[in-house]
Amino acid sequence: MVDIFDRIELAVRDIFGEGPVCVHVGDVKGCGIKRHPTYSALHSDAIRAGVRSGSASRLWESLITMGRLCDLDGGDTWRLVxxxxxxxxxRSLSSxxxxxxxxxxxDIRSAMVATALEVWADTSTGVPRRVRDLxxxxxxxxAFRRGKAVSSDCLIDDLELLRCEAPAQGSDLSAHSIIDVNGIRDADVAEQIRGERFGSLLQRSGCFGAVAGFHSEIRSGRRTGSVGQAVEVSGSTRSRISGRSSYYYSSDLYPSFVGLLEAASVMGIAESAARRLIRAGQFPFPVARAGRSYMVSVRALMHFMDIPDVIVHVDYVENGATHASGGVR
Structure with missing residues (x-):
């Protein structure tokens, strides 16, 4: 299906055809430079220049200048270029x-083009060196905002939608899965559903063995999650039953940091693109430098991706895993 990207490409190639293109003054005959590339060659050079550094590229400065001059004349040819x-x-990010x-x-691609044009209009005074990067x-x-706006508010809900297994016989999790936890006024009930969903997800993913060890350390007092804050935020009365130390954040199960490759994969971009954004100071949250590598905070990544760092209780997580396994752990 032809989308906005394809329409732009077709329109520009229809304008220039296979003839030479002048990016200096816009007119091959009036330009003092005698050798000019075809549009296909110019397009390839511009992409390579953008990957290296769009802000420092002479070619991109020429393209932006031609775009501004074309705007003054009331045309849109070079803006399309x-x-x-x-x-x-x-393309890959939108996909x-x-x-x-x-x-x-x-829809994602149309929003990306519309937003890029808004930046073009907002930077119309002069020729900012970083206009392409902006x-x-x-x-x-x-693109990320559009995606997250229509996605589920909870990572667990999202992952459950991707799984096709039928619920375990006799499980009540199938009913819970259609409930919006944020709309439940009873904090204890909402907490139970969150914990059981989380445990069910871990069991179905084959990860509960490692979590069981984590729970054992909590129960023995050798380890705690983010206990005080978790109970305070939760507002649950369950701490009177089994103690404050039995609460933890879901992020406590993950490593504190992951490599840039893993983080970029979660964000849906290439590692090389993530590195370019970091070098340009445009990565959406801070990253730590470890020698020649970058380390990304898992909690910062979860916050950026709008993945809730849910508060759970060991009892409810284990109950959910038991349901998902058919009553056997």
Whole structure:
């Protein structure tokens, strides 16, 4: 299906055809430079220049200048050229966001183009050196916002939708799965559903063996989660039954940091793109430098992806795992 990216590409190639293109003054005959590339060659050079450093590229400065001059004349040819030269780096991201968040890809791509054009209009005074990078970053941001806006509010709900297994015989989790936890006024009931969903997910994913060890350490007092804050935020009365130390955040099960490759995969972008954003100071949250590598805080990544760091109680998590395993752990 033809989307906005394809329409831009077709429109520009229809304008220039296979003839030479002048990015210096816009007119091959009036340019003092005698050798000019075809549009296909110019397009390839612009993409490579953007990957290296769009802000420092002479080619991109020329493209932006031509775009501004074309705007003054009331045309849109060079604005389309600029879009056509940056949308290739949008393609894989838009496809990943569409797949991960189950959003229509054409809607994501239309939003990215519209946002890039808004940045173009907002930077119309002069020729900012980083205008290309600003357009790309804004388009990336809106893609993630669109995806997260229509996704589930809870990571556990999202993951359950991807799984096709029937609920265990006699389990009441099938009823819980259609309940919006945020709409439940009783804090204890909401806490129970969150914990059982989390335990069910871990059991179905084959991860509960490691979690059982974590729970054993909590019960023995050798380890605690983020206890005080968890109980305070939860507002639950369950701490009177089995103690404050039995609560933990779901993020306590994860490592504190992951490598940039893993983080980029979760964000739906290539590691190379993540590195470029870090070097340009445009990565959406701080990262730690470890020699030549980057380490990403899991909690910061969860916050950026709008993945709730849910508060759970060991009893409810274990109950959910028991339900998911058919009553046998």
């Amino acid at each position: 600029i879009l056509d030269c940056i949308t290739p780096c949008f 990943n966001v569409s797949r991960e968040f189950r959003v229509d890809r054409s 357009m790309v970053k804004a388009a990336f941001d809106v």
